[in-house]
Amino acid sequence: MPVDAVQVLCTCALVLCVTAVLLLRRTCAVPEAPYVSKGPxxxxxxxxxxxxxxxxxxxxxxxxxxxxxxxxxxxxxxxxxxxxxxxxxxxxxxxxxxxxxxxxxxxxxxxxxxxxxxxxxxxxxxxxxxxxxxxxxxxxxxxxxxxxxxxxxxxxxxxxxxxxxxxxxxxxxxxxxxxxxxxxxxxxxxxxxxxxxxxxxxxxxxxxxxxxxxxxxxxxxSRTDARGRVVVGEIGDIRGDASLLERLWGRLRQALVPLGLVRAEARTAAELHPTRWGHRVRAGEGHQRSAEWALDYxxxxxxxxxxxxxxxxxxxxxxxxxxxxxxxxxxxxxxxxxxxxxxxxxxxxxxxxxxx
Structure with a gap:
């Protein structure tokens, strides 16, 4: 088996193990008590x-x-x-x-x-x-x-x-x-x-x-389409020189961020990302890193x-x-x-x- 394929399999297995551990910890964690103002x-x-x-x-x-x-x-x-x-x-x-x-x-x-x-x-x-x-x-x-x-x-x-x-x-x-x-x-x-x-x-x-x-x-x-989705200005696909492993990790990270298992990248917290709460961005177009978009209310x-x-x-x-x-x-x-x-x-x- 080629060396690159072995590395890919080992990396995927490691990622799956880490994901399983995080899911187990999240499931077994004691739920936090709701915030209650005790004073005036x-x-x-x-x-x-x-x-x-x-x-x-x-x-x-x-x-x-x-x-x-x-x-x-x-x-x-x-x-x-x-x-x-x-x-x-x-x-x-x-x-x-x-x-x-x-x-x-x-x-x-x-x-x-x-x-x-x-x-x-x-x-x-x-x-x-x-x-x-x-x-x-x-x-x-x-x-x-x-x-x-x-x-x-x-x-x-x-x-x-x-x-x-x-x-x-x-x-x-x-x-x-x-x-x-x-x-x-x-x-x-x-x-x-x-x-x-x-x-x-x-x-x-x-x-x-x-x-x-x-x-x-x-x-x-306030730019939304007929279906209530936020329309973000197109900036085109950004293609870099990332390796196969880096590209795989990037795809896996995108799937784990909405679940709260992996932190989002800097400047855009997962819970504040425009793709949450009904804001959908068409795949392949990318989106601008704007504080106004990320911190919409x-x-x-x-x-x-x-x-x-x-x-x-x-x-x-x-x-x-x-x-x-x-x-x-x-x-x-x-x-x-x-x-x-x-x-x-x-x-x-x-x-x-x-x-x-």
Whole structure:
């Protein structure tokens, strides 16, 4: 028998033995206990500056709502345990300025939930109509730019989660703040009108989803075919001078990586590879090594992401693969809690309540 054939057989036998040992160890391993937060539930408020995060934080923690300025540091407080929250809530307010977002990303570590705040006036009118008393020529650029800032920040948050998959998926809530500034509520008595609230929420959702998908397209993250498969730019076959054994090991490695038996190559973890979660790449075309592709946070569902992107999130990152949305506002009345003005945050409180 030729020497090369003997080497190939010996290598294959060795690989099969190693594979069998790895499978046995994985089968006999003691299952790891699910992650459970033993302390207060950690909820982090995120969003760009001037979206009312600090007002929401102070209202929930102290019952006050002063005329605040942009926060320059992370603020944290613990809400006392109650019937709805037996362990209490650790609420964290983060700075929204672009130069301080590293602090916000650090605050996300160990979080159970994220509340991302967006100004309802920006989300609903960002690319459609000007604010009251402002000409269309002046309003559209500023509102559209503000919406893009929020969309970019939200994209970075989801991208960070994909880069460091949390031990347990986070709950994500998108809160459209300052709903009382909407033209739909010209009279404050209309703030309790459910029909107008749903109308504003639909506008905000539509504006945010449109801007979000547009931003993904500019980053090359929304190209799918008619069957919902991600289409990756062709770079042709890459043929090298690898030996027969190296080529055989490469084929075997491709089969073992999805099973978790062999680590994926550097820069692309197996669980983050674009060929997972329904993303299929045609054989023979190769695919670009892009961090944006490898760390995508959406699941391809036959093009559904284009219509409802926040219902197609990776369930390993966001609980249930969906982001909840709601409205809210807080009247600024100063530091005296006895002069507490109106506040509409029932959606947030209901969402934070533990589910059976």
């Amino acid at each position: 539930r950690k909820v982090v408020l995120l969003g760009v500056d001037d979206t009312g995060k600090t007002n929401v934080f102070l209202r929930m923690v102290m019952g006050v709502a002063p005329d605040t300025t942009t926060s320059q540091r992370v603020n944290a407080a613990r809400l006392s345990p109650s019937g709805a929250f037996p362990h209490g809530i650790e609420l964290v307010d983060t700075p929204g300025h672009a130069r301080l977002r590293a602090q916000a990303m650090d605050a996300m570590r160990g979080a159970d939930a994220v509340v991302f705040c967006i100004d309802a006036s920006v989300a609903s009118r960002g690319a459609h109509e000007p604010a009251p008393g402002m000409s269309s020529a002046l309003a559209r650029p500023s509102l559209h730019e503000a919406l893009q800032h929020s969309v970019d920040y939200l994209h970075d948050v989801l991208h960070t989660l994909a880069a460091e998959v949390p031990p347990q998926p986070l709950s994500l809530y998108i809160l459209f703040t300052r709903m009382d500034a909407s033209p739909l509520f010209s009279d404050r008595a209309m703030l309790v009108d459910d029909k107008r609230q749903q109308q504003l929420l639909a506008r905000c959702r539509r504006g945010l989803e449109t801007a979000f998908m547009s931003r993904r397209e500019t980053r090359g993250l 959406m699941v391809a569902r036959r093009g559904a992401g284009a219509e409802a992107p926040f219902q197609c999130l990776d369930p390993r990152l966001v609980r249930g693969g969906c982001a909840a949305m709601g409205l809210g506002y807080v009247d600024r009345h100063g530091w005296d809690p006895t002069l507490a003005g109106e506040a509409h945050l029932p959606d947030v409180h209901a969402w934070l309540a533990p589910r059976p």
